[in-house]
Amino acid sequence: MGKYFERLIESEIERRLKSSGAISVAGPKFCGKTTTAERFAKSSVKLNTNSMIALARMEPKAMLMGKTPRMIDEWQTVPDLWNETRALIDERQKFGQIILTGSSTPADKSEIHHSGAGRITTLKMRPMSLFESQESKGIVSLRTLFDEQDTEVFYLNDSHTLTDTAFMMCRGGWPLSLHKDREVALDVTRNYYEGLFYFENSDNEKFRNKKPDVMRMILRAYARNISTEASYKTIVADVTTNENRSMNDRTLDEYVDALRDLYILEDMDAWNPNLRSKTAVRTTATRHFVDTSIACAALGITPADLMKDTNTFGLMFEDMAVRDLRVYAMSLRGELRHYRDSRGLECDAVMHLDDGRWAMMEIKLGGDKLIEEGAQNMLKIRADIADQKALAFMMIITATGHAYRRKDGIYVVPINCLKP
DSSP states (O other): OOOOHHHHHHHHHHHHHTOSSSSEEEOTSSSHHHHHHTOOOOEEEOSSSSSHHHHHOHHHHHHHHHHHEEEEGGGGGHHHHHHHHHHHHHHOOOOEEEEEEESSSOOOOOOOOSOOOEEEEEOOOOOOOOTTTTOSOEEEEEHHHHSSSOOOOOOOOOOOOOOHHHHHHHHOOOOGOOOSHHHHHHHHHHHHHHGGGOOOOOSSSHHHTHHHHHHHHHHHHHHHHHTSSSOOHHHHHHHHHSSSOOOOOHHHHHHHHHHHTTTTTTTTTTTOOOOOSSOOOOOOOBBBBHHHHHHHHHOOOHHHHHOOOOOHHHHHHHHHHHHHHHHHHHHTTTTEEEEEESSSSSSEEEEEESSSSSSEEEEOOOOHHHHHHHHHHHHHHHHHSOOOTTTEEEEEEEEESEEEOOOOOOEEEEEGEEEO
């Protein structure tokens, strides 16, 4: 067994167990849900064999009996466990009783007779950020920038190269891929990708009826439109043009819905601030993956390929930065959105905390020209925001280079220098 890397979600799990009867930890396969949840469980059962699933279906309540917190791994294979968990919490009237972990939605959502509100809290777990995999030095703290105005930042960051970022993107944040040999690490991620498409024995009809070749096509089309506001019509056209195959909107909807239920695709919603002007804010989501390595694997992209194509590199890097920022936002009790208006002004990411404070972030590979372009965009957007008091800071996240603060107050921070 390899080294365990502490996860930022751990503090949130610990907090929720003190205020909720049960928690549900959901996320893609192999992101580390079970290993992390086991650190909090006093007993557990894993529904990873046909015999255990059959037993749980016959006696779902019995699966919940044991020292608490009790972890039920892959609970979605027996949807009635959700109902039994709710009943157990109502009966015991105690916090921290059950931890449910799952890598997809239940086979039949109709079997879940309640939302779990007030009893079951759901947490989204993603693959590791660079800070969690100990590849970010954590020189710049987002929490500090939110709390302390005019924080000084300067770090040369000479040891991190663009090639390093390209490798980290293709490898991804999967715990099992953190291998010292880079070729082995990339192979682990490729193997994970290939294992995404086989559902012959799945109880979930939504997955079982999906054709692996069509799923691959859609992931490739999504990857070619990564970090953009591409419409479904655009993605269908992409499949038709690049895959030489016809596809209708309904088929795309069904497959994208399944890929979301597997926590593979994770679009980012738009942010709608109160503007001084009558400028229209666009509400289209940007297309993202839960981990950029899936997009790279879908297109067969290697680190060397990224180094030859800066346009693709930039879009993939934006996706990777969004992954890390989402992980950091959860630990700060916030959420991540994007901004784009009818003037063409955009901001790649807006981190909005639950206390109302927010920060604007542009994501660029680096270089003076791109950094200046991102800075000017944010300054123009800021000037149009009606309530600027809640704006804590503005930042440009780069793939390499130095960390510093510009004269206009905007921070320039390489991704390997960030922490929550």
